[in-house]
Amino acid sequence: xxxxxxxxxxxxGKSVTSSATGIWTSNLGxxxxxxxxxxxxxxxxxxxxxxxxQPKNIRDHLFAYEPDLTEEAKGFFRRYKNIxxxxxxxxxVEVKPEDFGNMPGVSExxxxxxxxxxxVEKKYDYVVIDSAPTAMVLPLLQLPSITTGFVTxxxxxxxxxxxxLNLLExxxxxxxxxxxxxMRVKAETMRNALIDPKxxxxxxxxxxxxxxxxxxxxxxxxxxxxxxxxSSIVINHVMKECDCQFCQRKxxxxxxxxxxxxxxxxxxxxAILPDYxxxxxxxxxxxxxxxxxxxxxxxx
Numbered sequence: 610x611x612x613x614x615x616x617x618x619x620x621x622g623k624s625v626t627s628s629a630t631g632i633w634t635s636n637l638g639x640x641x642x643x644x645x646x647x648x649x650x651x652x653x654x655x656x657x658x659x660x661x662x663q664p665k666n667i668r669d670h671l672f673a674y675e676p677d678l679t680e681e682a683k684g685f686f687r688r689y690k691n692i693x694x695x696x697x698x699x700x701x702v703e704v705k706p707e708d709f710g711n712m713p714g715v716s717e718x719x720x721x722x723x724x725x726x727x728x729v730e731k732k733y734d735y736v737v738i739d740s741a742p743t744a745m746v747l748p749l750l751q752l753p754s755i756t757t758g759f760v761t762x763x764x765x766x767x768x769x770x771x772x773x774l775n776l777l778e779x780x781x782x783x784x785x786x787x788x789x790x791x792m793r794v795k796a797e798t799m800r801n802a803l804i805d806p807k808x809x810x811x812x813x814x815x816x817x818x819x820x821x822x823x824x825x826x827x828x829x830x831x832x833x834x835x836x837x838x839x840s841s842i843v844i845n846h847v848m849k850e851c852d853c854q855f856c857q858r859k860x861x862x863x864x865x866x867x868x869x870x871x872x873x874x875x876x877x878x879x880a881i882l883p884d885y886x887x888x889x890x891x892x893x894x895x896x897x898x899x900x901x902x903x904x905x906x907x908x909x
Contacts, residue, residue, distance in 0.1 A: 610728065612802060613737045613909070616832075617814035618824045622652035622845035622882070625889050626814050627739035628673075629897035634909060635671035636898070639734040643673045644727065646720040647741040650675040658893035674731070676723055682710030685719045691784040698892070700899065716741070725795040728802060734909075804836045811839045812907070815870070816846045817863035822870060841878040841907040842870060848884055880906035 613634075615627045624647070642664055645652050647773035652673050653660045660667075664679035686693060686706035695706050711714060720741075727736060755798050803809045811832065815825040829839045844867055871879055880901050889897060901907055 610731045610733060610808070611735050611909075612728070612809040612812045613735060614740065614803070614809060615738060615814060616740045616811060616828060618821050621814050621816045621821055622843070623647075623814045624655050624739050625894070625897060626812065626843050626845070626901070628652060628655045629894045629901055630812075630909075631671055631673070631737045631893050633898040633902045634735045634737070635668065638670060640670050640732070641672065641737060642733045642736040643737045643739060644670070644724065645673075645675045645739045646724070647693060647739060648678050648716050649741075652739060655890045655894070676720065678702075678710045678716055678719065679707060681719050681723055682715070683707060685709070685722055688722075689788045692788045692792075695785055721799060722792075725748075725799050728799065786789065796886050806838060806840075809837070810841070810909075811837060812841045812843060813839050814843045814845060817844055817866035817870075819866070825870075826873070827851050839877065841880065842874060843880045843882060843901065843907070844870065845882045846884045847881050878907045 613627075613630055615623050615630070617623050624645075627643055627645075631641045634641040641696045643652060643656075650660075652675050656667055656673055658665075658667050658673075658899055660673050662675070662680055664672040664674040666672050683706045686709050693704070693709070704712070710719060724736075724738065727733075803811075813825050813829055815821045825842070832839055847867070849854060851857070851860070867881065882897065882900055885893065885896075887893075903907065
């Protein structure tokens with residue numbers, strides 16, 4: 610199984626890039642899942658088809674999946690009930706499973722737990738991950754230390770405390786340790802997959818504007834400091850030739866940012882996508898797939 614992780618600032622076209630990538634790999638006859646890790650799902654709108662809370666076959670070899678965060682939160686809460694009960698109980702906070710997914714930072718854990726299940730199942734040849742604007746790749750890389758470090762420090766998990774917790778409820782402390790180990794194994798599995806270039810490819814999507822380019826630079830720098838190589842960059846919404854003054858100024862500005870990215874990342878494949886002049890969805894994704902991969906700008 611290959612993972613294609615699409616990351617970048619909000620509004621730069623990650624979901625379109627992810628969907629077009631799924632179209633391309635499915636055209637090659639590869640069973641592909643386009644998986645949304647963004648709580649504000651966009652795949653339904655872009656594929657122009659209603660997606661449910663389970664992977665849906667939308668064309669030959671192509672499946673799309675927008676996990677229902679509320680439902681997934683309930684399942685996550687059940688899997689790690691003892692950790693969460695102890696953690697929230699420590700702060701005298703009562704959290705209902707149906708409200709759990711709305712807590713800050715929790716959606717990252719839930720989606721990554723689900724991604725692990727998909728990865729371990731190995732049902733697909735490719736999984737294209739449409740990330741949230743917060744660049745979930747970073748917490749994924751940090752989870753192995755977080756799952757044991759943070760939780761064990763907060764709860765004071767040492768052998769003597771396990772015994773105390775077992776006294777409170779038979780097997781409670783042992784169950785917590787078992788859940789922590791399970792969470793850590795999942796986190797390490799996904800981290801090891803991401804840092805293996807034979808398994809994972811990271812594509813950064815941006816637009817030729819200062820804020821987006823700077824965020825892309827920070828994203829690449831941070832991700833690569835964790836040992837993950839960003840192989841390609843997609844520069845989206847590039848204006849076509851036009852003679853009017855407004856467009857000429859805009860084009861000059863865009864050109865300067867494109868040249869800066871090309872100079873800074875000469876070791877990466879850089880694709881340039883035009884502004885298509887309308888919302889890209891449905892059948893229009895075929896053109897984006899062709900512009901990205903059919904022309905050889907970037908590869909799978």
